[in-house]
Amino acid sequence: MNPYGDDSAYRSAPDPTPDSAPDPAPDPTSDRAPDPVLDPAPEPGSPVAALADVEAWKARKTYPSTLLAGGPVFGVARERAEGGWELQPYFSGLAPQDARDSLGSHFRALAGAEPAGSAARAEYLAAGDLLDQDDAPDELTVRGERFRVVRAERFIRMGPDGPEPPRATDPDPAPGPGRTGDPVATPDPAAGLVIDPAPPGTSEGAIEAELLAALRKNDTVPSDVYDDSRTAARTHPGTVLLPATFMTAEREGGRWRPHSTGTAAAPRDARDGLAVHLRVLVPWQQDLTPEEHEVYKRAADRLDAEQPDELDVAGRHFRIVRVERLVRVGPDGPEGPRPSDLDPLPTDSRLPEQSRSAHEDDLAEPDASARRFLELFEEEHRRRTSRSSGGRS
Structure with a gap:
């Protein structure tokens, strides 16, 4: 069972505040320790930063509600000698073990670049093997470098017309060399970003404060999930907004339901995933006739050609949805997995x-x-x- 409840529709988020009484929204201009943000950030006053600020403020008015978008996602961060934590590629695991598997693959790749029989090769291979164990750690130091599995909560914004679609400022690369339509072809824009205790920018600080103020509903998740969220607010009081990812949602009977995992790195990748669904999964699952299948194939062709954020096909309505990822940060760096997070065994090799x-x-x-x-x-x-x-x- 998913501890976040029924994934068939979007839900309110658990209360992350440590006290039972409602608190006012955090003030990003107060004299508390500054919240960490991602470095590098757009140059203050640049056209890109200014447009991002405008888009963020418009979204707060048009899509005022903030809801959970399924469970958290997990990735890996490496502590830098010069300070801060650098996020590694593929921050999209749906369980902590997904991130451990990715880190294990990274260590094995590093081992392959070392001479046979060398101490470095042996240490990297041992670290990869350790991450395959049932009691694999969420943090380890290998050859002087510290790595940690990091957790990010996922949210969507909702308004009267449904969930927020991609914004004009969201990167959406066009097809080109190396892009074949594979939904995982676009690198995660969070890869390589550094979590550093710097003052938040205009849009980041406002959105972080708004999220902390808005996510105060505590009756929609199990008690252990709620308790963990309150503990995290004490131990990791800072917040970081990662670059958005994207998912597909479908409107059914007046309600919007998630239709994918929400880990597509760009809107185009989410559309690619929807096109595969229409051409492969729908005709297979519903045993469509050739004529019925043709309707879905034409819709998928239109999706490929026009790249819309909304699609109607056979009485169904789909939308590409923007998903925000929020990492909590404490004095010792970004938050790792919580006890209530689902964490299956590493592989069926067990x-x-x-x-x-x-x-x-x-x-x-x-x-x-x-x-x-x-x-x-x-x-x-x-x-x-x-x-x-x-x-x-």
Whole structure:
């Protein structure tokens, strides 16, 4: 069960404040310790920074409600010798173990660059193996560098017409070399950013204060999730807004429901994921006729060609939605996983050999439904390969 409750619709966030009585919104101009923000930031007074400020303030009025967008996401940060914590690529794990797996892969890659038999190679390999264990740590130091699994809560903004779509200032790279339509092709814009205790900028400080003031509803999550959020407010009182990610939502019966994981690094990647859903998953799950399937394929083609943030198809309505990520920071750096966060075992390698063999036997002979899925998947793969090589789909 998801400790954040039913993922079928967006929910109010747990109260992150340490005291039972409601507190006023934090004042970003007070004399408390400054909240950490990301470095580098846009140059104050630059056109980009000014436009981002305008967009942020407009969003506060047009989409005044702040709601959880599913559970948290996890990534890895490295402590820098010169101060601050540098975020590593792929801040999109849906469980802490996803981030540990990513860090383990990083260590194994580093080991591969070291001479065979060297102490450095052995240490990197040992660190990768450690992260595969059931009791893998959330923080470790390897060859003098400190790494930590970091947690980010995810939020969306809601207004009278539904969730907030991408903003004009959100990066949305066009297809080009290295981009084949793969939903994970765009690097996470948070990669390489440094969490540093610097005063927040205009839009960042206002939004952080607003989030802390708005997320005070405590009756929509289990008690352990609520208690952990209150503890985090004491131990990690600072906040950091990472660059936004994106997801797809669908309006059903007057309610908006999340339709993807919300970890797409750019709006275009979320549209790519929706296009795959329309061409592959919908006809497979609903056993569409060729005529019905053609309706969804035409909609996916329109999505590819026009790159809209809204799409209507067969009586259904989809929207690309902006997802904000908030990291809490304390005196010793960014917050790690909480006890209430779902954290499955590293891999199915923990299963007995007999169980794995039986599982592999089950997958040996795909049934008719599986064969249909594979056919649809291969058709989509051929279409994307043709598109990336300049051919026509």
